[in-house]
Amino acid sequence: MLATWEGSISMSEINMVADDARVEPTIDLIRRVRSGDAAARNELLKRFLPPLRRWAHGRLPRQIRDLNDTDDLVQVTLLKSLARLDQFESAGPGAFLGYLRQALLNQVRDEIRRHQRRPEHTEIDFETDDPNAQTPIEQLVGSERVRAYEKALSELPKHQQGLIVMRIEFGMSYPEIAAEMGSAPDTVRMSVARAILQLSRKIGEE
Amino acid sequence: MTVSHTKTSAELEKLAARIADDEPVDWRATVATLTAGNNPALQGLREVEQVVNGFRHVQLASGRDTPRTCRFRFGHLTVLDPLGAGSQGDVWRAYDSLLDLEVALKLRKLDSGVLSHQFLEEARRLARVRQANIVSVYGAAVHDGRAGIWTELIRGTSLSDLLTQHGPFPHEEVCSIGLDLCHALAAVHRHGLLHGDLKLGNVMREVSGRIVLMDFGAAREQDAAQASVISGSLQYLAPEILRGGAPSVAGDIYALGVALFRLLTGVYPYTATTLPELLTAQDNCECLTLQALRPGLPKSLVRAVESALSSDPARRCGDALAFASALSQPAAKTLAGWRGVGLVTLLAAFIAAGVSVIYGGWRAGTDWRSELTFYRVDGRTSTALTDGASIKVGDRLSLAFRTSAPAYVYVFDDDGSGEAAVLFPLPGIEPANPLAADTSYQLPGKSATQPITWQVSSNAEREQFIVVVADAAQPQLERAIAAWRHASQTTATRGTLGLAPAPTETEISSASLRAELQRLAGDPSHVRRWQFVFPHSDAGAGVRIQ
Numbered sequence: 001m002l003a004t005w006e007g008s009i010s011m012s013e014i015n016m017v018a019d020d021a022r023v024e025p026t027i028d029l030i031r032r033v034r035s036g037d038a039a040a041r042n043e044l045l046k047r048f049l050p051p052l053r054r055w056a057h058g059r060l061p062r063q064i065r066d067l068n069d070t071d072d073l074v075q076v077t078l079l080k081s082l083a084r085l086d087q088f089e090s091a092g093p094g095a096f097l098g099y100l101r102q103a104l105l106n107q108v109r110d111e112i113r114r115h116q117r118r119p120e121h122t123e124i125d126f127e128t129d130d131p132n133a134q135t136p137i138e139q140l141v142g143s144e145r146v147r148a149y150e151k152a153l154s155e156l157p158k159h160q161q162g163l164i165v166m167r168i169e170f171g172m173s174y175p176e177i178a179a180e181m182g183s184a185p186d187t188v189r190m191s192v193a194r195a196i197l198q199l200s201r202k203i204g205e206e
Numbered sequence: 207m208t209v210s211h212t213k214t215s216a217e218l219e220k221l222a223a224r225i226a227d228d229e230p231v232d233w234r235a236t237v238a239t240l241t242a243g244n245n246p247a248l249q250g251l252r253e254v255e256q257v258v259n260g261f262r263h264v265q266l267a268s269g270r271d272t273p274r275t276c277r278f279r280f281g282h283l284t285v286l287d288p289l290g291a292g293s294q295g296d297v298w299r300a301y302d303s304l305l306d307l308e309v310a311l312k313l314r315k316l317d318s319g320v321l322s323h324q325f326l327e328e329a330r331r332l333a334r335v336r337q338a339n340i341v342s343v344y345g346a347a348v349h350d351g352r353a354g355i356w357t358e359l360i361r362g363t364s365l366s367d368l369l370t371q372h373g374p375f376p377h378e379e380v381c382s383i384g385l386d387l388c389h390a391l392a393a394v395h396r397h398g399l400l401h402g403d404l405k406l407g408n409v410m411r412e413v414s415g416r417i418v419l420m421d422f423g424a425a426r427e428q429d430a431a432q433a434s435v436i437s438g439s440l441q442y443l444a445p446e447i448l449r450g451g452a453p454s455v456a457g458d459i460y461a462l463g464v465a466l467f468r469l470l471t472g473v474y475p476y477t478a479t480t481l482p483e484l485l486t487a488q489d490n491c492e493c494l495t496l497q498a499l500r501p502g503l504p505k506s507l508v509r510a511v512e513s514a515l516s517s518d519p520a521r522r523c524g525d526a527l528a529f530a531s532a533l534s535q536p537a538a539k540t541l542a543g544w545r546g547v548g549l550v551t552l553l554a555a556f557i558a559a560g561v562s563v564i565y566g567g568w569r570a571g572t573d574w575r576s577e578l579t580f581y582r583v584d585g586r587t588s589t590a591l592t593d594g595a596s597i598k599v600g601d602r603l604s605l606a607f608r609t610s611a612p613a614y615v616y617v618f619d620d621d622g623s624g625e626a627a628v629l630f631p632l633p634g635i636e637p638a639n640p641l642a643a644d645t646s647y648q649l650p651g652k653s654a655t656q657p658i659t660w661q662v663s664s665n666a667e668r669e670q671f672i673v674v675v676a677d678a679a680q681p682q683l684e685r686a687i688a689a690w691r692h693a694s695q696t697t698a699t700r701g702t703l704g705l706a707p708a709p710t711e712t713e714i715s716s717a718s719l720r721a722e723l724q725r726l727a728g729d730p731s732h733v734r735r736w737q738f739v740f741p742h743s744d745a746g747a748g749v750r751i752q
Contacts, residue, residue, distance in 0.1 A: 054265065057264065058261065058264030058265065136264050136282070136303065136304060137257075137260050137261060137264050139282065139304065140259075140260040140263055140264065140304065141256045141257055141259070141260035145253060145256060145257060146257065146260075148253065149253075149254070149257045152250075167226055168226075168257070168258050168261050169261050170265075171261070171262065171265040189223065189226065189227075190223075192223075192226045193219055193220075193222040193223035193226050194219065194222070196222040196223075196225055196226050196251075196254060197218055197219055197221075197222040197247065197251070199250070199254055200218075200222065200247050200248075200249075200250030200251040200253070200254045201246060201247045201250055202250065203249075203250035203253050203254060204245075204246030204247050204248070204249040204250025204251075204253070205246045205250070
């Protein structure tokens, strides 16, 4: 059968950043939040909550999502991150999403550990095919592959991590990433390709 | 050495860009080009591609609202409502969050007396058979000690319910259903399997008109049939099986004969309801005749059904395809004609003209002209598809269209699944009908400012594009297609297929599309059609999902 195809899965909220020149770049927004601007804080939440929620769907194991608290987890993590914004040293444009993603991933891991500490879960073995213990992405491609990906990703320079996370994990289009990075879509495309090749070399050499 | 190294790096970067772009990668060709043998980067790229595809899938799934009316969960399935009871278990409607679609989940009854592994055997058997008129299996698993199989969700009504509600079927429809079921049985038998429980309750008619054979709980391997216990519904069991014979191909043919007999008459061939009565009735040849119950039926249909009902298995059609051919003999000609009106002629003309450019005006008496060209879109370039060009799954296609008078254009895809998909017009995508005169269009068009193309995914034996161009809106057609599948954003499966001239006998599998085309054929001066068939060069084997 045939399906329509677009360059990427569109994330409408971030799309607005790309399409509307009047929308403030994230980096400026962060500066305003740091200076205590409440409107900027709300704007930042509005911009990042929906894509992070969608992202979390793929990264939370069923046993946690069953508690129906994905949204809470995302919101709490985002608020905590905003509270610590003064500690956050921007590793360059486009790094904020990577930063939030890492914060959320840490939160998810804490949640998983918390579940494992429960007596009925002491035997959870992440090598098993128990779909409740695996995240959807692990169910799709296998836990080992996801671990190899995470490890290789963490060894890349921060700006490359940001590019890969935005493109692969958040499904942002090149114009969207370019808007975040203050760069041109074609340049972003080349940079993403190079980052992916770097990532692949690291995975292949393991 | 350095030059070759640089070249390899450039190739690898191109590959990485394809992955980043969410484009399919032909790994076989790639490995052949990059003969670096044990190239760790290449190995890594393959791994990364898997991860990228996984994320893409998860993004698609999480973009939709998850149903909230969850009864309970079965693995990653959200179980929604009960649908009914099958031979060995209860069937539920469920939501598969990984596939992001609703599925039918059959859970083994705890007291069914069937072991989990026997129950799962049904899934394994069925998964081997892929055919448009057979329900597709998506998965099988055991969770919390309960075995479950999930399959595509068929939205429709069983033929037995339709018979109860509306009485006997028109003979043309019985013939068409018979042909579909013959092809389904032929596929089952080709895989060395037997259905073993074909009955009207196990055949569904989907909303689209597609006929689907379900419930393979009684199916078994042909080789193992000898040793197995007889199951199935009494009235559908062939005389030799009722007398202790092993289930067989001839037994499935008999059951199909009974099913068609019931559709034509509303009753079973034997009035007996208990086993002893049935055996006696068969011994005394008390089989009812179609002639007595429904005079005036086409002779070939009567002959085909009654021969399938022969007490002597040797006198039945040798196999399901022979049954199909008996059903489509002369008297069924009206049906064959109905199926192919206008299209075969068009198709022949189309092959003669090559695949790429077809001019309109196929009927005399009109100066209204349309030009259609299918293009393969590759990055910023597009190539007109010419006769013999090969295309890969994952390729993106567009249709260049120009007309000398304002036109209403409808493009359909029939992939042999029995259900046509609407490729144009699509909601939210510009342009919409009518298309202006003397303007060049690239269909399907644009979503906001982003150009959209159709992407070929696999899982079909062929793609058949039907383009309908009319000089006025077709409200009846639009009402009909509103309920059909529309091309939608989805991840592509990978594989290869060839582009080749189509065999002229290629039928449109969707009954509703056939019916719409048949209706439109009555208005040739205002409505025109083109048909493009791209068969998969190596159906099945050429398709792999990564």
